[in-house]
Amino acid sequence: MRTPISKDFCYEEFEASIKAEELKIDNSIPSKRIRFAIRLLVLNLLQPLRDKVQRPLILTSGYRSPALNKAVGGVKESQHMKGEAADISCKDAMQVLLLGQIIMRFSIPFDQMILHENFIHLSFKAKGRQRHQIIYDKSYKEAKL
Numbered sequence: 001m002r003t004p005i006s007k008d009f010c011y012e013e014f015e016a017s018i019k020a021e022e023l024k025i026d027n028s029i030p031s032k033r034i035r036f037a038i039r040l041l042v043l044n045l046l047q048p049l050r051d052k053v054q055r056p057l058i059l060t061s062g063y064r065s066p067a068l069n070k071a072v073g074g075v076k077e078s079q080h081m082k083g084e085a086a087d088i089s090c091k092d093a094m095q096v097l098l099l100g101q102i103i104m105r106f107s108i109p110f111d112q113m114i115l116h117e118n119f120i121h122l123s124f125k126a127k128g129r130q131r132h133q134i135i136y137d138k139s140y141k142e143a144k145l
Contacts, residue, residue, distance in 0.1 A: 005039055006047040014038050014062030014086070025067045029083065037083035037126040038063060045124045046086060048108045049099065060119055061087040084111070085123035096120045100134070 002010040011029060020027040029035050050057050064072070064080040079085035090096045096115050103110060103122075111130045114121035116137040124130065 005042045008050050008056070009042045009046060011035065011038065013059050014083070016059075017061070017064070017068060019072055020065070020068045023068075023071055025065060025071060027063065027065050027068050029063050030065070033126075034063065034083035040126050041084055041086060041122075041124045045103075045108055045110055045122055048106070049103060049122075052102050052106055052108075053099070058089040059086050060089045061085075079112070079123045079125075082126070084125055085121060087119045087121050089119050091118070093117050 002012055004010050015027050015029055017025075017027050019025075029038065046057060061072075061080060062085075063083050064074060064078060066081055068074075069078050069081050074080060088099065090099065093115075096117070096119070099120050100113055100115060102108070103113060109124065109130050110122055110132065111125045112121065112123040112133045112135065114135045114137055
């Protein structure tokens with residue numbers, strides 16, 4: 001059963017993880033606070049971006065339980081564990097750049113945008129000011145544009 005957040009996103013997408021299944025880690029969203037943070041991420045950032053690109057955005061990482069975050073080598077205070085971040089799959093560095101440009105052109109609010117070679121990490125803080133921080137991962141810098 002799908003539990004919708006918006007017209008194009010549901011909570012189950014944020015819980016889905018191949019690595020969690022492989023390692024038999026429970027990656028269920030544990031609290032209303034985290035569900036609310038995911039809702040804010042979707043309604044303020046992901047759905048507006050989806051509406052502008054007019055095509056599906058494929059989440060490769062949404063919510064991460066502390067055990068899953070550790071298993072994938074996530075940073076200790078990862079926004080994924082708070083429900084404030086999602087990684088969107090891209091076919092190449094040009095597509096990553098295009099998504100970043102759309103976010104900037106249409107002033108879609110974000111906290112962090114980390115550009116990788118084949119995915120973009122996007123976050124939206126549930127509390128406090130958005131930092132509008134753009135980071136280029138080493139893999140992105142080395143990608144052929």
